Amino acid sequence: MTFAGWLQIILVFAIVIAAAWPLGIAMAKLFTRAEPTGLERGLYRLAGVDAGKEQSWATYTFAMLAINFAGFVVLYLLQRLQFHLPLDPQGFSGVSEPLAFNTAMSFVTNTNWQSYGGETTMSHFVQMAGLTVQNFLSAATGIALAVAVTRAFARSEAKTLGNFWVDLTRATVYVLLPLAIVVGLAFMALGMPQTLQGSVEATTLEGARQVIALGPVASQEAIKQLGTNGGGFFNANSSHPFEGPSAWSDYLSIIAMLVVSSALPVMFGRMVGDIRQGRALLIAMLVMLIAAVGAIYWAEANGNPLLSQYGFASAANFEGKEVRFGLAMSALFAAVTTGLSCGAVNTMHASLTPLGGLVPMFLIQLGEILPGGVGSGLYGIIVMALISVFVAGLMVGRTPDYLGKKIESKEMKLAILAILILPLVILGFTAISAMLPLALSSLANAGPHGLSEILYAFSSAAGNNGSAFAGLNANTPWFNTTLGIAMALGRFAYIVPVMAIAGSLAAKKKIPQTQGSFPTHGALFIALLIGVILILGGLQYFPALALGPIVEHFAMLAGKSF
């Protein structure tokens, strides 16, 4: 680890906080504005939406599910029929059924798991009209849900949580689109291609012919990062020279990934009328994330002792990393992309040292809340806050409340329902796959590393992350289907109980805070929240992790590799 490395890391977080703070405040203003703008009014009239009519939690959720289901169907059909559609300069044929299902689910759920190589499978039309549209839609859906959940705490004795169509429109038109245009132009300036042309052929110095894939990269890249989508244009994702042309574009990618998710807690604080509440959530998220960056950086810098034995000058692990970015930026990217539910990669996670690889996997398993996907991170950490506050409230002798909303058995039941989903899906599918010869034939590595590949895949899918522990051939009917189901459950089976909590809390009276209710904006609460997240997560995944990366680590120290 070097001073310069840490400086790069700290600088990223400083820039993110500086950008997220005003963005969060602007979003609070945007989503509390009563009157639609002229542009909005035109859009609502076009869609036949009554913007003045607010929705109950159930109606809001139903509207969200409906548009996402429609998005899923459209994306599925686009892939299957891409050879009939325009802008297919490479002449790709239709995508197979399981892969189209997997990819459609993947982009609808903001997971952007890619069982395919983008440049060799999808036409420009599908990339732009299908994938990029879903990049916006899934991110805007997340923001809208986060706004609805925020309103549950901001309002007192309310029956409604806002209007989904209005929130969705505003998130797209006034948050994601302007940011994507700015970032997209910056990416183009930094050297990313943006063209509707097909591949070009080149002759290499050795005289070999090489096909260089091109396409509308910069535009997809901007929303891929801003919307924590992570689905790359190219198979190699952000480590591809066209998706990550320089250290500067890499830097901008990390900042773009973090900014919206970091702004949402600020928006939350502002909307509930106490910005310190949002600040506390943001600090908890970033403290854990920075610790994770440090852990990966440390693990990679310490590297593999086997390397020293073979006479390398440094044990530092450079396998699977872009030397252009170096250890610090690779560690930072790996932690950020998994702490968020982004899933873009500039380094191959399977090539990380065992402990270095454990961290991204564990960050996903914690529920993608550090700071998590756009929107999903906020409502995810709020569920953890509810559970923390429940136990803490009891410990100070009061029926617990969070931000003046009493947490009773109904909320507890729903919160439990939500947090059950992830371990059920991740551990369940991993266990089945670990026993199934059909699934095991996809593995490239034996031993604990192979188990890590499966565990990582289902964690990534259920957590809606989308990054992969390469080595697993996921483009098989078994994995395409099960991973698709894991993604759907991880997203929607989590959202429904969370929205039900929001509905129940919104209806409650906001009780005043006294000395007897313990403050949820101070260091003590932050420490408690971190403790609950780590212990709960650790208890769920420790056995599985022990048989994957942990045992691999001890084996490595003993001079054994897999």
Next chain:
Amino acid sequence: MSTKHANPSLFDRKIALEAAKQAFVKFSPRVLARNPVIFVTAVVAALVTAMWLRDLFIGNGVALFSGQIAAWLWFTVLFANFAEAVAEGRGKAQADALRRTRTDTIARRLLQPDQRNDLFEKVPAPDLREGDIVMVSANEVIPADGEIIEGIASVNESAITGESAPVIRESGGDRSAVTGGTTVLSDWIKVKITAAPGHSFLDRMIALVEGAERQKTPNELALSILLAGMTLIFLFVVVSLWGIAGYSATVLSVTVLAALLVTLIPTTIGGLLSAIGIAGMDRLIRFNVIATSGRAVEAAGDVDTLLLDKTGTITFGNRLATDFLPVPGVSEQALAETAMLASLADETPEGRSILALAKGNYRIAEPQLGNTKAVTVPFSAVTRISGVDLGERIIRKGAVDAVLKHVKLGPNSGPPAFNEAVDRISRTGGTPLAVAENGKLIGVIHLKDVVKSGIKERFNALRNMGIKTVMVTGDNPVTAAAIASEAGVDDFIAEATPEDKLAYIRAEQAKGRLIAMCGDGTNDAPALAQADVGVAMQSGTQAAREAGNMVDLDSNPTKLIEIVEIGKQLLMTRGSLTTFSIANDVAKYFAIIPALFLVTYPELGALNVMGLASPESAILSAVIFNALIIVALIPLALKGVAYRAVAASELLRRNLLIYGLGGMIVPFIGIKVIDILVSALHLA
């Protein structure tokens, strides 16, 4: 606190024996099913028992191990049952004490109550019905709860309150309620029965502490859901581990997976949860307060506004002399002496306090009036003055305007120093009492409603806990404000009528606050019913007792504060033990996970930080620790965690440190110690 409800030692031999018996009775599946965590433990124990029988049958050499695991899993269930049974046993002991107050007396039921004759028939008390009218004379036991409709009597209520001094009960007014089981000492009363025997609040309470009618309180329910959820999560973890282990060609036996599951699920808090709830009720009774529902006790912990009656709670209730303020030319000593003479025959508390002040602060000996001709002038409502004629000396004291009239001065026409003193006293909420001798004003006595010592500190403590105190008084706003500021309450309601109280409670509740109050009169009933925690005084009317959700047998309104503390302690105990229970899991993983995979992955031995002897002994030790910790924590569950009146964040920091961090560290030590014993005894 009365001696009757003395605290039995935590493990009273009789209670412990009975509890041990009950612990086995509670193995009935119907009882077990009420507690999901313990139910899962029992199912798993049965499963491991079956495994043990199989191991015995096929003789695969692990029967000793699986047999021990099965036994300790059953012990876990047994200990949880025992915890509940001990709490219930202690509750039953209380209930028996309460029940003793009810005797099978013969009641004299009036046959024609409307006819104003006293024809009666003798019926056993249990046959009485609501609305019956009975006649109770001296030395008879009142057969059931009721309301006096005619007569007056002195009643010995020591059976209920433990207070031996008799109290007066009479028809009409606020002292018309009588309780079954108390004894009439003199005179007679006609009592209208308001609660049929078996349905009085006492009976409800008995049922509650005995556990027969125990329903889960709202918060207990929410916590149970959390615990059930955790249990489900760990079920996923353990079942999936079987598959994941299969990947590394490790076959995990049902026995070890069961051991892992039971050590992970929150058996500690799951086993103690109902004991904590029962113990909370029990603490309240021991405090001579009877709650009619568990919900009320829990609500008490949440209260954020206390409505306190000024008289008796905040002040002693009588105005006491605190200063002598003479007019110029008269010494304080002289005024004190004169005031004393004027009060010699005054038997009111005010009069006695004047004597006490003069004797105490001014060291004036009580004058001997033996050879002086003294004529006392008693207080009359017309003149509003009283005094004494001692030969030449004509001494009078009384209300300022009345004394001014007596010395032939118009209102406010006294000397400036006198007027100023009177003003100052009124302004600070006191009552000025003018003293005149031989037609001349000589000074003012300052009478004051004296605030109980230490009450201000208690209110400060309550404020730190986030509880607002509101004083309710019939005084005028000036007096009320003065006393409020002296006592340090946050707010007051002056010239309060019952309607004012009700309106105040409703307004506070509309702001989302929870209110506790106490009251005794029939006109308090609506407010008692409206309040979230309404504590009726045992001395109060039946209507008040029916309206409230608690009854204070000692009729001491100050107790409201302790009731809040008991409620908080109940919740805190639950929270702390939940934290402890979950924090325990960290150490259990470090014990069991390396043990499970030692054969496949010897490298994982690095996780065996406790250096446990063998895989079998590691697993067995974790299971034994998990069972024994329940027993070890029973005293804490029954006593409750220490409560201190400090801010919530301070309390949380403390409890997190003790039960969170402590909960992580303790099992590392405990499991290691048990492991040493287990391997020394060659049990595994």
